[in-house]
Amino acid sequence: MQSLGRHAPFRRDPAPSRWAYRMQRLWLTPLFRVLFRVGLPAFVLAMVVGLVLMDQGRRDAISGGIAHITEQFQSRPEFRVNVMAIEGASPDLADALRARLDVKLPASSFDLDLDALRAKAQQFDAIASAELRLRSGGVLQVVVKEREPMLIWRVSDDRLEMLDASGHRVAALASRADRPDLPLIAGEGADVAAAEALALIDAAGPLLPRMRGLVRQSERRWDMVLDRDQRILLPAENPVQALEALLALNTADDLLTRDITVIDLRLGARPVLRLAPHALVEARRARGLAEPKPTESDL
DSSP states (O other), rough: OOOOOHOOOOOOSOOOOOOHHHHHHHHHHHHHIIIIIIIIIHHHHHHHHHHHTHHHHHHHHHHHHHHHHHHHHHTTTEEOOOOOEEEEEEEEEHHHHHHHHHHHHHHHGGGOOOHHHHHTTTTTTTEEEEEEEEEEETEEEEEEEEEEOEEEEEEETTTTEEETTTEEEEEEEEEEEOOOOOEEETTTTTTTTTHHHHHHHHHHGGGGEEEEEEEEEETTTTEEEEEEOOOOOOSSHHHHHHHHHHHHHHHOOOOOGSSSEEEEOTTTTEEEEEEOOOHHHHHHTTTOOOOOOOOOOTT
């Protein structure tokens, strides 16, 4: 009988080695798998990039190449702006707006800062809002909404300004005769109360042909100036209602056709009238009163 121990083939132990067992256990750990699959390649890539960028010459070459590619891309014909179109503005305002924006065309759309150009456009007093957009065909479209002049504000004897409904300045005016269609206001702070002035003008109705303007007094109330040197002193509170009450009284008694210089409505329900000098004399004569003797200041 032959000996089996000497000539038997070598049989491998199926149990894993200690290091293989440990690696299998590590591979079953989710964090280890993430670090091996993502962290290790990222670390190697960062090392390679760091070694490449350590040299100043390589960094300059890379940045120059990126800049060249970017410039070539931005200079493509489909991104080029050739024309600027302005809509909603008068010819004079459009010319002034072109000069203010100072856009050098043709230019790449990537070189145009639309927000900065919009801010420049809205610096004009005559422009309420401006919208800029890039249209196909290389057109920079500027859509403008102009302020509509509603009032003329006499700031001083030689300075006139047009205001919109909110009291915002629109433009300077050389002469009152240039815009006879607009009502006139005067006085310090009249621009702040422009909305109230327009409400009074709307309520004036039959007085509009006679009205010369509104004068702001002490930045709190209005005087309405009419022809024949008549003046209506309006209260600070509810001036529109006071004016409507006066118009009703005028319709009944023709009050404003008489020789009255001032109608003071500041006392609410008790208006105070100031007669013209000759009307006062006639009134005294009608009552049988003697005429007042002239004082030294009258001589």
